[in-house]
Amino acid sequence: MAAKKELLILAEYSQNKIHPVVFELLNKGQKLAEKADLNLSVLLLLPKKIDFSELIAHGADxxxxxxxxxxxxxxxxxxxENILSFLAKAQIExxxxxxxNFGRSLAPRIAAGLKTGLTADxxxxxxxxxxxxxxxxxxxxENILAHIKSDSRPQMATIRYQEFKKGTADRSRQGxxxxxxxxxxxxPNLKDIKKLSDREINIAEADIIVAGGSGVKNGEDFKLLKELADLLGGQLAASRDVVDAGLIAKEYQVGYSGQRVKPKLYFAFGISGAPQHLAGMKEAETIVAVNTDPSAPIFNLADYGIVADLYQVIPELIEMLKN
Amino acid sequence: MHIIVLIKQVPEMDKVLFDSEKGRIDRKSAGVEVNPFDLNALETAVAIKEQTGAEISVLSMGPNRAEEALKEAVARGADNAYLLSDQKFAGADTIATSASLAAAVETIGAYDLIIAGEMSVDGDTAQVGPQTAEFLNINHAAYVSELISLNESEITIKTSLWQANYSKSFSYPLLITVTKDINTPRLPSFKAKLKARKAEVKNLTLADIKEKLKIDKVGFKGSPTWVDNIVVPAEISRKTKVFSEEEKESAYHKIKEILIEKNLMED
Known part of the structure; x- marks a missing residue:
């Protein structure tokens, strides 16, 4: 009998660990592999071998x-180059x-190298x-959901961190x-590469997020939101329109083309609630929205809404929290 | 030094209406503009031109009306404009698009640097830049937020990968995709706009780039992916307790309760 074909998870090993999205993909991948009758495998490229048992416990064959x-x-x-040399010989479906960022930069090169289809995000x-x-x-x-298929092999897709859930470990699994x-x-074309600094902003894993949208009038005013975020031990974030307008850096962006977040508490200040933004934060445990427009779509998704001006609400909240 | 900037004409996404019955956008409901990320790409090229006297060519694949986007690029400082246009390119996915753009780049001739925006606002994939680099078999750097230094033989950029900031130095040729953080695009002067109206846009068709193509077919037929089905997503909503401005104080107390309940209060 011919060996089963494979569903391969191309894993990111960065900051001296396996990126947590890999475990989310293993959980999803297990279900897909079973349905398509495939083996589930992981490919890692790393400077020094580590213990791979967690990958097997989470579903890798x-x-x-x-x-x-x-x-x-x-x-x-x-x-x-190295991934393509492996894929050329493997039976990957x-x-x-x-x-x-690295996955979104690397995967297109692999897809083009194989002349195969790739669907982003x-x-x-x-x-x-x-x-x-x-x-x-x-x-x-985000008005529609497109169901995309590929007529080439392997079929490729990228998935954002925190889109799927991590599964439980089964330490009796063999792999x-x-x-x-x-x-x-x-x-030969890369002359030098150096790490400058670790990124300080990590909104994907924050418990509390204080996000601002077009209701925030200028970049300077994000300091007000930052003050509240700091007071709560949370992270500052923003919607796409203010990022695109240059009021705040891209790394703060929550949404379909920004970060997916699942905090325990999400504050949306002056965010109208475009589908683009909701796609990134709809799974927050509790959402509090503050907007002057009572018809803003954000109020349909929020657990608590305050129809008021963020410039009044934030200082008052800060005041209350300090006491 | 020769820089090629990749440009896409996109619908004005904040104005475009969506026809949920037909499951597609109503393209007539809004105008078109240069993909906003591409303006950052072009500004990067213009800044290099001001420093080194580089020559800038802009390249766009699209219908005839994309000529307007190219003329705008000329008004903003590009020297040559190329429109890759053929009915056979219609329905191209990112693979077919990148392969066609790469073939057009090689048809235009020798280059040192290709600059593209991080992504397009209508496609949102961020794939065409890296894929074009692959079809050209050259290095690329994505998410470039700063041009640290540049000379005749080398370029050093800042990029964000692996949850950290890196600097990378490359020899040419290189393709970079830039983020919004790299610069603030300047507006073209009235005089430059007038002059650009008369600018010549060179047309490239499939026949012109065919020899350089690395895929067998272009457009929809050369695209490995296709949209099989379109679904209008169910609206997401929660039960919302709304407080009016007069009820602000009770809202604040509720927030305090939530913080305590979730154990989120700092000591």
């Missing part, structure tokens, strides 16, 4: 890895990868009756660990 010091830095060219995935991957993503400002050779170790 096989863990492929390449170990080489060259993978200590995010060099898409070296990564794609589906490739899923986290839509981190899927919010849902399924398998049709013929065993094909259905890649579901919002389109046209195979396979070392691969790192074939390409040199990128």
């Amino acid at each position: 096989k863990v492929y890895y390449m170990e080489d010091p060259v993978f200590a830095n995010p060099d898409e060219f070296i990564y794609k 589906i490739v899923l990868t986290g839509a981190t 899927c919010t849902a995935l399924d398998i049709d009756e013929a065993g094909n991957l259905i890649q579901i993503r919002p389109a046209f400002s 195979e660990i396979i070392a691969l050779e790192t074939k390409i170790k040199d990128n």
Whole structure:
């Protein structure tokens, strides 16, 4: 009998750990692999081998890895060359990868190298009756959900961190660990690469988020929101329109084309609630919205709404919290 | 130095209406504009031109009316404009688009740097930049938020990957995709706009780029992905307790309760 084909999760190993999106994809991947009758495998490229048992406990049947010091830095060219050399010989039906910045930069190169289809930022995935991957993503400002299919193999998709849930570990699971050779170790065009600093803003994992939208009049006024966020031990965030208007940096953006967040408490100040934004925060435990417009769509999603001016509400909230 | 900037003409997304019965946008409901991210790409090129005297070519794939987007790019400082247009390109996904753009780039000729916006506001995929680099078999850097230094032989940029900021130095050729953080695009002067109206836009068709193409078919036929179905999502809503301005104080107490309940109060 021929060996089963595979659903491969292309894992990001960064900041000396496996990126948590990999475990979310394993949970989803297990269900998809079962439905499409595929093995579930993970491919990791990393500078130094680690214990891979967590990947197997979370559903991987096989863990492929390449170990080489060259993978200590995010060099898409070296990564794609080695991944393409592996994929050329493997029997892979589906490739899923986290839509981190690195994933969104690397996956398109792999897809183009294979001349295969790639769907960005899927919010849902399924398998049709013929065993094909259905890649579901919002389109046209999130007004519709497009169900996309590919007629080439492997079928590829990127998925944002925190879109799917992490599963539970089963330590009795058995899996195979396979070392691969790192074939390409040199990128003659890359002259130097250095880490400058860790990104300080990590809104994806914050318990409390204080977000501002077009109701915030200028960049300076985000300081007011920041003061409240600091007081609560939370993170400052923003909607796309203020990011696009240049009022605040992109890394603060919550939404379909920004970060997915699932905090315990989400404050939406002066955010109207465009589908683009709701796509990123709809799964917050509790949402408090403050907006002067009582008909703003954000009030349909919020648990608590205050029809008032954020410039009045925030100082008063700060005052109350200080006491 | 020769810089090629990739430009896309997109619907004005904040104005465009959506026809939920037909499951598609009503393209007539709004005008078109240059993809806002591409203005940052162009501004990056113009800044380099001011520093080094580089020559800027802009390239767009689209229908004939995309000529307007290219003329705007000329008004903003581009020297040459190329419109890649053919009915056979219609319905292209990101693979077919990138392969066609890469073939057009090679048809235009030698280049040092290609600059694209981070993504387009209508497609939102951020795939065309890296895929074009792959079809050209050159390095790329995505999410470029700063141009640290640049000279005749090397360029150093700042990018954000692996939850950290990195600097990378490359020799040419290179493709970069830039974020909004890299600059604030300047508006073209009235005089430049007038002059750009008369600018020549060179047309490229499938026949012109065919020899350089790395895929067998273009447009819909050359696209591995297709939209199989369109679903209008169920509206998401929660039961909302709304407080009026007069009830602000009770809202604040509620917030305090939630913070205590969820154990979120700082000591």
